[in-house]
Amino acid sequence: xxxxxxxxxxxxxxxxxxxxxxxxxxxxxxxxxxxxxxxxxxxxxxxxxxxxxxxxxxxxxxxxxxxxxxxxxxxxxxxxxxxxxxxxxxxxxxxxxxxxxxxxxxxxxxxxxxxxxxxxxxxxxxxxxxxxxxxxxxxxxxxxxxxxxxxxxxxxxxxxxxxxxxxxxxxxxxxxxxxxxxxxxxxxxxxxxxxxxxxxxxxxxxxxxxxxxxxxxxxxxxxxxxxxxxxxxxxxxxxxxxxxxxxxxxxxxxxxxxxxxxxxxxxxxxxxxxxxxxxxxxxxxxxxxxxxxxxxxxxxxxxxxx
Amino acid sequence: xxxxxxxxxxxxxxxxxxxxxxxxxxxxxxxxxxxxxxxxxxxxxxxxxxxxxxxxxxxxxxxxxxxxxxxxxxxxxxxxxxxxxxxxxxxxxxxxxxxxxxxxxxxxxxxxxxxxxxxxxxxxxxxxxxxxxxxxxxxxxxxxxxxxxxxxxxxxxxxxxxxxxxxxxxxxxxxxxxxxxxxxxxxxxxxxxxxxxxxxxxxxxxxxxxxxxxxxxxxxxxxxxxxxxxxxxxxxxxxxxxxxxxxxxxxxxxxxx
Numbered sequence: 001x002x003x004x005x006x007x008x009x010x011x012x013x014x015x016x017x018x019x020x021x022x023x024x025x026x027x028x029x030x031x032x033x034x035x036x037x038x039x040x041x042x043x044x045x046x047x048x049x050x051x052x053x054x055x056x057x058x059x060x061x062x063x064x065x066x067x068x069x070x071x072x073x074x075x076x077x078x079x080x081x082x083x084x085x086x087x088x089x090x091x092x093x094x095x096x097x098x099x100x101x102x103x104x105x106x107x108x109x110x111x112x113x114x115x116x117x118x119x120x121x122x123x124x125x126x127x128x129x130x131x132x133x134x135x136x137x138x139x140x141x142x143x144x145x146x147x148x149x150x151x152x153x154x155x156x157x158x159x160x161x162x163x164x165x166x167x168x169x170x171x172x173x174x175x176x177x178x179x180x181x182x183x184x185x186x187x188x189x190x191x192x193x194x195x196x197x198x199x200x201x202x203x204x205x206x207x208x209x210x211x212x213x214x215x216x217x218x219x220x221x222x223x224x225x226x227x228x229x230x231x232x233x234x235x236x237x238x239x240x241x242x243x244x245x246x247x248x249x250x251x252x253x254x255x256x257x258x259x260x261x262x263x264x265x266x267x268x269x270x271x272x273x274x275x276x277x278x279x280x281x282x283x284x285x286x287x288x289x290x291x292x293x294x295x296x297x298x299x300x301x302x303x304x305x306x
Numbered sequence: 307x308x309x310x311x312x313x314x315x316x317x318x319x320x321x322x323x324x325x326x327x328x329x330x331x332x333x334x335x336x337x338x339x340x341x342x343x344x345x346x347x348x349x350x351x352x353x354x355x356x357x358x359x360x361x362x363x364x365x366x367x368x369x370x371x372x373x374x375x376x377x378x379x380x381x382x383x384x385x386x387x388x389x390x391x392x393x394x395x396x397x398x399x400x401x402x403x404x405x406x407x408x409x410x411x412x413x414x415x416x417x418x419x420x421x422x423x424x425x426x427x428x429x430x431x432x433x434x435x436x437x438x439x440x441x442x443x444x445x446x447x448x449x450x451x452x453x454x455x456x457x458x459x460x461x462x463x464x465x466x467x468x469x470x471x472x473x474x475x476x477x478x479x480x481x482x483x484x485x486x487x488x489x490x491x492x493x494x495x496x497x498x499x500x501x502x503x504x505x506x507x508x509x510x511x512x513x514x515x516x517x518x519x520x521x522x523x524x525x526x527x528x529x530x531x532x533x534x535x536x537x538x539x540x541x542x543x544x545x546x547x548x549x550x551x552x553x554x555x556x557x558x559x560x561x562x563x
Contacts, residue, residue, distance in 0.1 A: 081426070085437065085466070087492055092439045092464035167340065169522060174513055176341070182350030204344055204351035208488060208513045227431065229468055229488045233346060233509055250492065252466055254426065254433050264429055 052217055054168075057161035058112045063216045065114045065159055067175065067209055068257075069106040070223035075284060078102040078228065079265045080255025083127065086140055086240070087233075088247035093139045095240065095249065097125035099269055100150045101258070105284045113160045119153035119286055121273045132272055138240060147239045148300065149276065152292045154285070173213050179205040186294050187238055194304045195238035195297060202248070204233040226257040238297040241304065310477050313427070316420035317371045323423050323434070324373045326471045328365040331481040332373075334542060337361040338523055339489055341512025342386065345399055346492075348505055355395060356384035357512065358527050359409050361487075364542045372419050378412035378544055380535050384526070391530055397499060404499055407558060408534065411550045413543070433470040440464070446497040447556035463493040485516040498555055 053059050065071050081099035085092050100122020109115040123132040124147040138145045167174045181203050189196040208229045215224035232251040236242040240249070258264045261281060273280050280286045291299070311318045321330065328335045338360055345354040359381030366374050382391035383406045395404045426433050440463040468488040475483035491510040495501035499508075517523060520539050523531065531538055538544045549557075 079428070083435070083437075085464070087464055089462065091441075091462050092437070092492075094437070167524075169515065169517075169524075172515065176511075176513060178342070178344075178353065180344070180351045180353070200350075202346070202348075202350045204346070204509065206344075206511050210486065210513075227470070227486075229470070229513070231466075231488075231490055231511060233344075233351060233492070250464070250466065250490070252435070252468070252490070254435075254468060254470065256428070256431060 052213065054166045055163055057163055060163050060166070061112060061114070061159055061161040063166070063173075064164055064175065065106070066216055066222065066224045067173070067211045067226050068228075069104045069114070069116055071106075071108065071114070072222040073107045074105075074223075076104045076106065076223055077258040077261065077265075077281065078104070078226075078255055079258050079269075080228065080230065080253040081125075081130070082230075082251065082253035084237075085250045085252075086236075086242075086247060087250050088140065088245065092250070094127055095139060096133070096136050096145075096147060097127050097130055098150060098251070098253070099123065099125055099130065099266075101265060101269065101273060101281075103153075103280070103286070109158060111160075113158050115156070115158050117154045117156050117285075119280075120150060121152075121277055121280055121286070122150040122269060123272055124148075124150065130266075131268065138242075140245070141241065143241060145239050145241060147237075148293075148296060150293070151296055154287070154290055168213060171213050173211050173216065175209045177207045177209070179203070185235075186298050189244065192238065192298075192303045194241040194243050195301070196244070197235035197238075197242065197248070198244050201235040201294070202233075203235070206231050223257070225259065228255050228257075229253070230255070237293055238301075239293075309479075313425050314422060316422050319422045319425070320371060320373075320418060320420045322425070322432075322476045323421075324365065324418060325476055325481070325483050326432070326434070326485050327469055328363050328373070328375055329482045330367065332366045333364075335363045335365060335482070336517050336523075336539070337363075337485075337487050337514045338517050338527060339381070339487065339512040339514035340389075340524065341489065341510065343383075344509040344511065346507045346509055347399070351509070352398070353386055354398065354508065355392075355406075356386045356389055357409065357510070358382060358384055358389070358391075358524070358530075359512070360523065360527060360531065360538070361514075362412075362538070362544070364413075368417070370420075372417060374415060374417045376413040376415050376543075378538075379409060380531070380538055380544075381409035381527075382530055383409070389526055391526065395499075397501075399504060400500060400502075402500060406498055407551065407555050409551050410554050413546070413548060427473055430473050431470070432473045432476065433468055435466060435468045437464070437466045444494040444496065444552065447559045461494040463491065465492075466490040482516075487514050487516075488512075489514070496552065496555070 052063050069076050079101055083097055084095050086095045100120050103119045104116050106116040126133050135144050135146050182200050185201045187196040210227045211224050215221055230253045235248050277286050311322050313319045340358050342356050343354045344351050359379050362378040364376045385392050393406050395406050397404050423434055441460050443459055444461050470486045471483050489512040493508050
């Protein structure tokens, strides 16, 4: 795709949603959770308006929820963008960009717990321009790959009282959270010879959340501003068509909890999502059937012979 | 005094870079990092061992809007649960006890010239990422001592660092700015873990910030520095000969430790 065509595409996407309409529409929905009145969980976080006792499982869990989601019933959105690198024994190279808006739908649960459901929607992007792409050249194979869209969720999780290892320095607070799993691949390697990385898939997700202690102790705030940096070391995505080639990809993303969609999320991405899933930003249930990158690939593609 | 930096201008983009990562007027900048190393095995990844490090950058403005900095690092491997520095480590993969060494590196000197960096700006949030593939020999000194062709055993490592700050601070008149550093490094097994021919690699992940004083250094690192590197924090040249954690290990292996 040449640069003129890319610019045309950007202009087209940027004008699909009128930015003025968005000020009163989408962004007001995104702001709402952080302005909601404190609930009983907030009072328990900071009864004396002093500091949080992170060694207390209940306070710790509520601080965690306030940081990554909301202690009130409601939605939060997280914007992120980054690069996927291929890492092989021969070397590492950037392969494709990505950007998305993750939606978390939160509600207080029983026994000082919280329940939330996440969805994610976005696109893979050109490494130079950041614009959506339909295909790109894989730097390892020289082949043209067709990535499809980013679509994940709904995934449900319950946050229970426990002591998480928050790091505090002055008013800054950090939390690193890791998830590491090895699961059966939905794409059988005998059938999906080029798309399947093997019988099992490895995932290591490390999320670094950063916020302010003063926000977490503030009983007027149910959803604190939060910055996130994520890194995922995983088996090859199927659309890379790397087969069982040694290595995997390193996925990194920088983002934040969004307080105002119009100001903090590029219009190109907002328009892309709104076009693909009308009502995504307003809906607490933008789709019903659970999916992920591997399932989407299996649903939409046919095996390619090597 | 505030002035809006033009990040599309090579000189001002460079100025923003130096201010975010280092110090415009020259001097020392420290980062305190805490993180984990994960083992990346065919059967799946797992937390392996913790680590903490202090990075020291000694910055110097040069003529023609150019800057140089020398980077030093010291640190320790740590118990995953307690964060306490360890020298003995029961390797969860081999079940053997490993003798670990300390983390030490530098001085590595870089010169920063006017350049348009690939900044990402969202509101007051600004960040930049840097990545590099490294080729080298990550094994013990045994092969090097035998004059074998260690080049044939070269392996690759990959680092990705993200530096994140506030645009308003880069635009104000101060010489330094807050910076959060996200450190990611994928490497072959380091030789002191004695992994022999076990297939896999290590993923080092840490987060830290620029710190203004020794009092901001985490307690365990303070104790470590006071016990083992008393001069490190205050010195602009804690040592002169370039080294690395691998080089230190080989030096100790060769009985020069």
